Amino acid sequence: AIANFFANLTIHGRTTATSTYNSSKNFKGLLRLVAELEGTSITDLDGALTGDSDNANNSQVLVRASAASGALTLAYVDELMDLVRPSTTHLLSSKSFRRKMNVLARAAGTNLVHDNDKLGMPVTMYGDVVVLTSDAVLNNLDDPSTLVTALTTYDTTQTRAATNDITPLFAMRIADDGVSGITSAQNGMIQTEDIGTLQNKDATRTRIKFYAGLAVFNKLSIAVMTACCMTD
Numbered sequence: 748a749i750a751n752f753f754a755n756l757t758i759h760g761r762t763t764a765t766s767t768y769n770s771s772k773n774f775k776g777l778l779r780l781v782a783e784l785e786g787t788s789i790t791d792l793d794g795a796l797t798g799d800s801d802n803a804n805n806s807q808v809l810v811r812a813s814a815a816s817g818a819l820t821l822a823y824v825d826e827l828m829d830l831v832r833p834s835t836t837h838l839l840s841s842k843s844f845r846r847k848m849n850v851l852a853r854a855a856g857t858n859l860v861h862d863n864d865k866l867g868m869p870v871t872m873y874g875d876v877v878v879l880t881s882d883a884v885l886n887n888l889d890d891p892s893t894l895v896t897a898l899t900t901y902d903t904t905q906t907r908a909a910t911n912d913i914t915p916l917f918a919m920r921i922a923d924d925g926v927s928g929i930t931s932a933q934n935g936m937i938q939t940e941d942i943g944t945l946q947n948k949d950a951t952r953t954r955i956k957f958y959a960g961l962a963v964f965n966k967l968s969i970a971v972m973t974a975c976c977m978t979d
Contacts, residue, residue, distance in 0.1 A: 754883040755903075757961065758915075762790065762898040769899075774960035777839075777917055777926075778898055781807055781971045784963070792896040792973055797823055800830065803894075807966065810894050811975040816913050818979035819844070821851050823972065828876065828918045830970035836925075837877045839917040841884040843977040848873065876918075886977060888913040896973045916972040925968030931958040 752767075759768040760776030768776070775783070782789050785805040794800070794808025809827050811817040828835040838844075845859075852859050852873075860872040871878040887907040889897060896913075905911060919926045930936060934956070942952040963969055 751883075753959075754881055758881065758883045759903060760961070763901045763903050764899065765903045768903070776961065777969070778915065778971070780961060780963045781805070781917075781969060782898060784966050784969075790897075790899050792891075792898065792971065794894055794973065796894065797826055800826075806830070807970040808896075809970060809972045810891060810896075811972060813974075814891060814893050816890055816974050816976035816979070819847050819851070819916075819975050819977060821848075821855065823975070824848070824873070824916070827916060827970055827972045830967070831918050831920050832965075832967035833920075835876050835918045835920060837879055837919045837921050838873060839879045839881065839884065839919065841886055841914050841977065842880045842882070843886055844884075844914055844916060845871065845878060845880050847977045848878065884915060886914045887911050888915055888973065891974050912976045912978070913974055914977045916975060918970045918972075920965075920968040922968070924964050926961070926963055929960045929962045934958060 755768060756773050756776055758776045758778060759765070760773045760779060761769060761771070762776060762779045763769055779790070782792055784807050785793060792808045793804040794810045795803030796810050796813060800806055800809060807830055809830065811823060849859055859878065862870055862872050864870045885903055887905055889901055889911045890913060921927065936957070938956045940954040940956065942954055944951050
């Protein structure tokens, strides 16, 4: 349950209409961090259509279609990755994105590459970019109003429909000077504290503490594509 909560905060922290995620006590997730690249008080994704990113209020938001959703293509994935400097190291989206990428790759006469990471764990690659999937990336984000995707009114529990069938796709450069997890310098990583024997139960109590968050240390280390439907 805790791992699932952290996974959801990584995407939705301090956004959405879902009280579990929008609490000010939570760390900011990727959607909120990308929104704030336009300004520290911004809570929506205000981008530009594919092929017109120079005219975006937030240059790191690529919009597949205006006031609607559109189909994913490999060209759009490449355009999104080009927004990350100096280069994209990871793509992150839902499992439906990976299925769609497999379909597109096969249609192009190739396949996604399956390799092992530095720890020997299997990973999926698009070229030299690692493809990550997470159940926390949902397929029911609201369609944009023109080119703007609202985050504060997004209900993560809503049933997917024609007006909310978008799957966000993140391109990132994960590095110490890019997109990175952060923790307390003084009390870093997971800590345990022995509270001792309980007075009213035959048990002992241990407090587990973890002060963690996410940070984007370079504006050009992350980009997101919205208004893209992975089932079109």
